[in-house]
Each structure stands twice: as structure tokens, then as C-alpha cells.
Amino acid sequence: MEAPAEANTGLSAAPHVVLTREAGKNGKLLAMLAARGVPALELPLVETAPGPDRDRLPAVLGTGRFDWAVITSPESAAVFLEGWRSAGCPQVRIAVVGVGTGGVLRAAPEAARLDIAFTPSKADAVHLAAELPLGEGQPSARVLYSASSKAGSDLQAGLAERGADVVRLNTYSTLPVSSLAPAALEQARHARVVAFASPSAVKAWLKLAGDGARHCSAACIGSTSARAAERLGFERVYFPDAPGLEGFVASIMDALDSKPLAAP
Template structure:
């Protein structure tokens, strides 16, 4: 697996006393409240995915004796086309359903079931997204087939590699975040696909962050972000902090590129998002090869 960084690896040594290795008797997975109640040293890394989706990363970091603080930065809410999805699936036929994230997969499954589970062929970006469909795709019904994943877990690669299944115009349904770029639909359209995009969900910043939690998060040397939306939410939180320039660990190239465009310098991300796009594998690699060298530098 390859990694990219705006810094040379290994990272330069941090200021004295910034990082500390942890002894036994540490925070249990996901127990942010107990962490706050204890007089513990500052966390090593802040994990920022939506509530309920940080446990595996926290557990992976714990194996390397790394202290985590859970601080969800965004949450998913219905998009303007959420209610339209079942109707569209019931009234039209598509050659492909293009799904680019676990959240898009979960929202699609709800709409698909509401439509009566019509027969569909799904293209996914990444093994993590594919796993959301495991229970349905492995059932005896066989009405949902996960039939394609691109060679690299990125939307633009899916747009360039998605196979045509007929000589006539191929129809693609693209249920997406309202904040997703037009990269996929434009890439497919340029190749002659007919794309119907539905904005089935969106993300909003988490507003109710306790001041003590935020203070601890700002003190951490590493913040792990899984999307450009989470990155922007973090920058808004630290906008009043002078010269915040700690490390940003991004889940992949898309978020890493967004971090660069926003002017951040201390950025680290995998250029290939894990084996076969497996986000969970990347989380393990992050814990052992990115965060640990920072703490032991």
C-alpha cells in the first residue's frame, strides 16, 4: 500500500512532551465519556466519523497503545430526493446502480426495499461499501447483485471503468450525497451513459460539542477525517485557534486533496485506500504506520 504526505516520512520529531505512549489501564473502545471524567493525558488521535462508526478504528489504535478521543464532526440526514428513490426504482429500469459509500449503500437499501426489492445490478466503490450489501446479495432471492468494483476505490475510476452491458444507451442510477461533486455523473455521461442522479442524503455538522471535549481534541497531535465535509467541520471548529497546524490523517486521496486545497500542510493519506479499497484495512495501517511513528518519534 502506498501513502502520500506533504511531509517526509518519518515525520519530524514533535515538540518535547507533545506525544506520550500510554501505559496499561487505558480507555475502553468508544468510552469517550469515561475518558473525559478521568484525569488522563491529552489524546493521541481524534477520530471523527459519525457516531457509531468509530469503534473499529478506536480498537485498532488501542492495539498499538494509542489513546483516542471520539468526536463525531458530521451526521447524515435525508436529502431532497430521499422520498423519490422508491418511486424511481419502481417505475424505471437501470443497467447499473452506482454506489460510492457505505452511507449511500444504506440509504439505497432502505429505498430499494420500500420499492419492493426490484432486480438491480450494483457497482460499488470499495470493499467497505460492498459489505453493506452482503446480507442481501448472498440471500436466496438474488434480486440484488453486486457486480462491479473499480480497480481503485475512487469515484472517478468507477466512472472510467464501469462496463457497458448493452450496445444501446446504458442507464445508471446514481444515489448520492447532495454534497458530492459531479465527477461521477459527468465521467459516465462523457462515455455515453445516461445518468439519473438522486441526492438521497446529505451531511450536516454536529453542533452540540462540549467545550471540554473540543479543548481535548484541539490538543491532540493527530485528527483523522473520513470526508471533505468532516474536514471542513473541523476547520470551522478550530478557526478561532491561532496557528493550529497539527497532523491531519485523511481516509483517502479525495479527502487528502481537499485538505491541500484548504491550505493544510501536515497531511497524510493512502494513495490506494486499502486492499481492494478496504477502508477497515486502511484503518489498521493508519494505526500501525502513521500514528505510532508520530507518538514514538
């Protein structure tokens, strides 16, 4: 797939910031940056594809045997909703990793029928695994984890250590786009900040823009993307304590305030 060349900004000069989320998911971020006078270029680097377990989700949900369903990203929430509807909207307690993920569920027409019962103190898999109420001293809690194929094992490992019986379904995956419009890519290479919302986007940026593209600052939506950027050689990485759009914008602004590195 070739990413769209449109930037939704009409920029002719180099943008300050490149936004790399999937097509259609950058609108709010573009508007928030525009309100702060920050020129930004929308350059989707990843796309979402069905995972190997996606078709199993409705049947597994329909068994009604789970104490919790845990959801760790907005995309996972959207996929969960689709499977939950196909299963006939069964009753299940839901734990969400953070505000953004919960917001997808609360915006659904059936929100009143969704039992969103838990959010951890910090929006990451480690805190969710450590803090999810499991009813210690009772039989093992059964937890359904609808995940990305690319997600790590921190959540299920942490829950299993606490005695939970975790069923993981890889219901979606994030794939890099295969190519970019040359003019848009050249424009993006001159940006001061590239904003990432997934490790897949970090990898796609370096693959498509080249190793020299590390001279820009990386502004990340959360710690998972930030760790990926650091591992892949970015020297300046910014991310918020709590993932979400407000924190994402704050990290972008912090990155813009830093002194640029010299381009190679």
C-alpha cells in the same frame, strides 16, 4: 445539534488521535487503534440527514429501467438498501466503489438477492466512471446514482462522457454538528492526528476548533477527504491508496510516526 461529550476512552490526558466520523461509526476504528496501543478520542463532527431526493428513490428504482445502480459510500449503501426494500427489492446490477461500501450491502439480510456485479480497480469516482462496463456499441446504458448532496460531479460526468444516461438522486447529505462540548474540544485540540472520513468533517474541524487546529496531521480515509484537507491548509496529510478501515488505520499510524509540527 451538539456532539456528545463522551469519548468512549476515559482519557484524562491528550489523546494521540481524534476520530471524527458520525456517532456510532467509530467503534471498529477505536478497537483497531486500541489493539495497537493508540489512545483515541471519539468526537463526531458530522451527522447524516436526508437529501431532497430520498423519498423518490423507491419509485425510481421500481421502474426497473436501469442497467446499473452505482453506490459510492457506506452511507449511500445504507440509504440505497432502505429505498430498494421500499421498492419491493427489484432486480438491478450494482456497482460499488470499494470494499467498505460493498460490505454494507453484503451484510444485509437480503444480500443473496443483491446483484453486486462490479468494483473498480481503485476505490474512487474517476476509476468507477472509467471502468464500469457499459456495453459499448449498444444503446446508452441507464445508470442510477444515489449520491450525497455534497458529492462532486466526477462520477456522472465521466459516465456521461462514455455515453451513459445517468440519473442522479441526492438521497442524503452530511452536515456539521453545530457545537461541541468545550472540555472535549479542548482535549481534541492537543491531539497529534485528526482522522477524517469526509470533506465535511475537515471543514467542521476547522470551523469548531479554529484555524490554529491545522498544526496536527490529517489522516484521511481516502483521496477525496485528503484533497479537501490539503486545500484547507493542512501541511501533513496521509491517506491510503484503497479506502477502507485497514488503510485508514495505516494512514493514522503513518501520521503518528511523522514529526509533529509546532503548535501556533
